[in-house]
Amino acid sequence: MTTYRTALDERLLERLRGAVRGEVVEPGDPDYDDARRVYNAMIDKRPAIVVRAVDAGDAVATVDFAREQGLPLAVRGGSHSVSGHGTCDDGVVLDLGRMRGVRVDPGTRTARAEGGCTWADFNHATHAFGLATTGGVVSTTGIGGLTTGGGMGYLARRCGLACDNLLSVDLVTADGSFLTCSEEENADLMWAVRGGGGNFGVVTSFEYRLHPIAGILGGPTFYPLDGEVIRRYREMIADADEELGALLVVGLGPPVPFLPERWHGRPMCGVVACWTGPEDQDDSVRARLAGLGPVLGQSVGRMPYPVLNTLFDDMLPAGLFHYWKGTFSRGLPDGVIDAYVEYGASTPTIQSSTVVFPLDGAVQRVGPEDTAFAYRDVDFSTALSPTLGTREECEAQKDWVRAYYGALQPHSAEGGYVNFMDSDDQDRVRANYRGNYARLTQIKRRYDPGNLFRLNHNIAP
Structure with a gap:
């Protein structure tokens, strides 16, 4: 029989149930395992209770309960936190997933x-x-x-x-x-x-x-994994109108109909485009994409913007095993491109990938102190995300991603994007916020001196 280290007093639970309109789920309830499950299957924790909130009042009551009882509090929205911050052992999970208006x-x-x-x-x-x-x-x-x-x-x-x-x-x-x-x-x-x-x-x-923004020109174009292709991508972003969003992806060829079968599962790179400019420039955008290198497969066409946002959904369902790392860089130095090619060639699965986000244009027109997000002088953010089908396979690939991350470090900013940090990156928090860290700690000290909200990439008070 499974035992739980924290068993809450039934009188306390009844008081909480009376204070919330949503559902309070505890160990032993039929839907407990479903309630505690998160997107990243590497995270397997057993909270004392999960509150499935339906309104802001439920959130207030749950925060009050966790604070008064001295319990860890995890807050969950979409549950995609790869580092597992949407759940906890022996504490309270505030699940906002039913608040979707x-x-x-x-x-x-x-x-x-x-x-x-x-x-x-x-x-x-x-x-x-x-x-x-x-x-x-x-x-x-x-x-x-x-x-x-x-x-x-x-x-x-x-x-x-x-x-x-x-x-x-x-x-x-x-x-x-x-x-x-x-x-x-x-x-x-x-x-x-x-x-x-x-x-x-x-x-x-x-x-x-x-x-x-409604209809856009979007979709992926695939090329051989070649540093010259990535260098041309670098030049394209530097020259392109801001209406062109274009993510670089390095990984293995997916089993899609527009990519020849002989390329399925083989190392390659791709650009996922999102052109929000005039439709009469669509052909020019396609030509720029075709000019990056030999095109192995392409599916770029007019679509509603929300469709573009779903292209990776089927490949990345809940229940896979993830471990992430992330970096920022000014430009894409040749050393970064060399690492993409070297480590991209040994990408472990089709679901695993290197994804590179351009951060120029409108991102850089906001000052580094205007928001807590401080890295306004970098041009690209790189996400490294080995994604496997079992825990054992994911553990085995951690050395690969750590070596990959190490190869990028000499060419990267000190900090990185907090949403690409895994649970072992807590020592990077100060660097992630640079000169804004001191102000953040002051605000934290004012509003959360007891560090109730600590199950995150924590800014300690």
């Missing part, structure tokens, strides 16, 4: 979305009005973790990061207060949640600025 105001080009929304939820709602904002590249990702960590995506060159488009939030702080934060109200917290992660409270809703 989105209200769009087409007149002001804004949208307010609840904290449990995924990018699929958000994009579906905003696309109905021909509007969008920068989101992730897997539609099942939660808006909360991605936005509070910074928020990269296909639209970043044109629209900035997700956090740059954040206008206000509703936030539950460690003392149970419910605050609205914007540039005009609780501005210090507003500054902190734009890149500072989940350190400052539970965001129960986000208000975003939207942009007139």
Whole structure:
């Protein structure tokens, strides 16, 4: 029989059940295993309770309960935290996954979305009005973790990061207060949640600025894994209009119909394009992509923007085993490209990949001190993500990704993107925030002196 190290007093649980409208799940309940499960199967933790919140009041009650009982508190939105911050052993999980409402105001080009929304939820709602904002590249990702960590995506060159488009939030702080934060109200917290992660409270809703983006030209083009192709990609990004979002991917050829079967599972590189400019320039964009190198396969066409955001979904369902690392770089130095080619050739699975996000354009028009996201002088963010089918296989590939990460270090900034950090990267937190770290600790000390919100890439008070 399974035993649990923490058994909460039934009277306490009844009091919590009476304070929330959502569901309180505990060990022994029929749906406990489902309630504790997260996206990354490497994370296998057993919380004392999971509160499936349905509104902000539930979030307040759960925060109060965890603080009063001295229990660890994990906050979960889309559950995509690869480092496992959406769950914990022997503590409280506040699951926002049932809070998924989105209200769009087409007149002001804004949208307010609840904290449990995924990018699929958000994009579906905003696309109905021909509007969008920068989101992730897997539609099942939660808006909360991605936005509070910074928020990269296909639209970043044109629209900035997700956090740059954040206008206000509703936030539950460690003392149970419910605050609205914007540039005009609780501005210090507003500054902190734009890149500072989940350190400052539970965001129960986000208000975003939207942009007139509906149909786009998008999709992948595949090439041999060759440094010359990547160097031409580097030149293309430097010269391209900001309406061209283009992610570089290094990995193994996927089993898709537009790629010849002999290339399935073989090392290659690709560019996933997102052109939001005029349709009469589509052919020019295709020509630029074709000019990067020998085209092995291509599926680039007109589509609604939300469709582009789903292209990796089938390849990356919940339940796979992940371990991540990430870096920033100024430009793509030849040493970085050499590492892509060397380590990309030994990518372990089709689901594993190197993904490179351009961070120029609108991202760099925000100052390094304007938001908690400090790296406004880098041009690219690299995510290394070995993804395997079993725990044993994932453990075996950690040496590969650590060596790969080490090869990139001489050419990289000291810090990296917090959303690409795994659980063993806590020592990088200060570097991730550079000169903003001291201000973040001051805000943390003011609003969470007991460090209730510590199950994250923690900024200690």
